[in-house]
Amino acid sequence: METKNFQLDAIKDKYPDHADLIAKLYYQDEAFRTLCEDYYTCIYYLTKFQKEFSERIESFKEFENAKVELEKELIKYLR
Secondary structure, eight states, rough: OOOOOHHHHHHHHOGGGGGHHHHHHHHHHHHHHHHHHHHHHHHHHHHHHHHHHHHHHHHHHHHHHHHHHHHHHHHHHHO
């Protein structure tokens, strides 16, 4: 049973026309393998942070809208 290699798959997905060369370099060149691992780590955290940020931006928008509505209510009292 072959173990899934997420780093290698990420590069092949990005450059599918070069899949054979990518696999060859990955297994033969340590510097290229490290580059692939770094790339995978980068896209992993980018995806994670984008998800977290989009969830937080929604909360921010909700609070911003609530602030506007509360300010309208405050103005009513001050008039």
